[in-house]
Amino acid sequence: MSTSAVSTSAVNTSSVTVIGLGPMGQAMAGAYLDAGYRVTVWNRTASRADALVARGAVRAATVGEALVANEVVVLSLTDYAAMYSILEPAASALEGRVLVNLSSDTPEKAREGAAWAAKHGARHLTGGVQTPPSGIGSTEFDTFYSGPRDLFEEFKGVLKVITGTDYRGEDPGLAALYYQLQMDLFWTALTAWLHMLALANANGISASEISPFASGTLGGMGRFIDFYTPRIEAGRHSGDVERISMAVASLEHVVHTTRDSGVDATLPAALLETFRRGAAEGYEEESLTRLIEVFGRGAAAK
Ligand code: NDP
Numbered sequence: 001m002s003t004s005a006v007s008t009s010a011v012n013t014s015s016v017t018v019i020g021l022g023p024m025g026q027a028m029a030g031a032y033l034d035a036g037y038r039v040t041v042w043n044r045t046a047s048r049a050d051a052l053v054a055r056g057a058v059r060a061a062t063v064g065e066a067l068v069a070n071e072v073v074v075l076s077l078t079d080y081a082a083m084y085s086i087l088e089p090a091a092s093a094l095e096g097r098v099l100v101n102l103s104s105d106t107p108e109k110a111r112e113g114a115a116w117a118a119k120h121g122a123r124h125l126t127g128g129v130q131t132p133p134s135g136i137g138s139t140e141f142d143t144f145y146s147g148p149r150d151l152f153e154e155f156k157g158v159l160k161v162i163t164g165t166d167y168r169g170e171d172p173g174l175a176a177l178y179y180q181l182q183m184d185l186f187w188t189a190l191t192a193w194l195h196m197l198a199l200a201n202a203n204g205i206s207a208s209e210i211s212p213f214a215s216g217t218l219g220g221m222g223r224f225i226d227f228y229t230p231r232i233e234a235g236r237h238s239g240d241v242e243r244i245s246m247a248v249a250s251l252e253h254v255v256h257t258t259r260d261s262g263v264d265a266t267l268p269a270a271l272l273e274t275f276r277r278g279a280a281e282g283y284e285e286e287s288l289t290r291l292i293e294v295f296g297r298g299a300a301a302k
Pocket of ligand 1 (some may be wrong): 079
């Protein structure tokens with residue numbers, strides 16, 4: 001019995017199933033093949049597995065077959081609803097599986113997903129991957145994980161084939177929460193750059209001409225974060241460096257420049273509106289860091 005357990009475990013740590021072969025799942029399955037793992041794959045659109053099969057992956061004919069093939073099952077799906085729609089019909093094959101769920105969703109969905117997996121006898125690790133497909137297979141970037149610590153420790157070696165690991169805690173929602181916090185920043189910052197490009201283009205300036213300036217500004221944001229964080233923690237929002245009244249005037253200039261250029265001003269106008277709310281709440285002469293409270297009150301009111 002113990003011999004068979006050892007040999008099963010040896011096989012299990014060098015073989016995985018990957019379900020979901022969008023750009024991310026394909027990169028993950030590819031990383032496992034590169035690392036010498038035996039890889040079983042399944043995807044709703046079967047043809048997305050073709051290139052991986054040509055490289056040596058095994059295409060499971062059914063989801064059930066994909067689940068029973070390996071103890072570790074990596075899920076890379078659009079959201080948790082996709083997981084239920086794929087796995088519910090094959091739920092009897094979940095017993096004893098380790099679901100490494102790298103699909104993005106809310107913390108609450110991740111908690112529900114972990115409970116659902118446990119109900120079917122599977123263990124669940126929530127993951128939030130912090131790199132696009134190009135970074136998969138490298139430990140240069142980390143994936144947030146949460147769920148049972150012993151489960152994370154047991155399979156850390158398997159997880160490290162995908163990216164570096166950053167364990168956030170036992171609550172299954174934590175990895176999803178940290179991931180969404182990063183996405184909150186990521187989408188806003190990247191969309192701001194796209195808006196900048198539209199404004200530049202409308203004025204005859206190309207992406208390659210303006211983008212170095214964008215990189216300089218975004219690259220310098222860390223210095224702002226380092227400067228403001230201790231002041232925020234200390235409750236210090238004095239207007240000794242900048243004031244909300246200045247930001248309102250500056251954003252009005254951005255909005256007017258945008259409209260004068262015939263470009264959609266929805267994005268800067270939303271920022272202007274937020275700063276005006278800060279001014280109306282009495283923070284006109286204080287730092288923009290007061291917006292944390294302005295945003296926070298909005299959430300509380302909902
Ligand atoms: P995609 O949305 O392109 O693909 C995800 C997979 O989900 C596909 O295999 C798709 O199947 C499957 N799928 C979606 N809905 C269903 C459904 N109802 N039933 C069955 N299968 C379904 O995502 P990515 O590969 O880009 O990313 C995967 C996850 O990783 C997402 O949660 C994403 O937010 C996250 N992520 C993505 C990054 C990126 O740069 N792409 C970076 C970091 C995280 P089919 O092929 O049949 O359509």
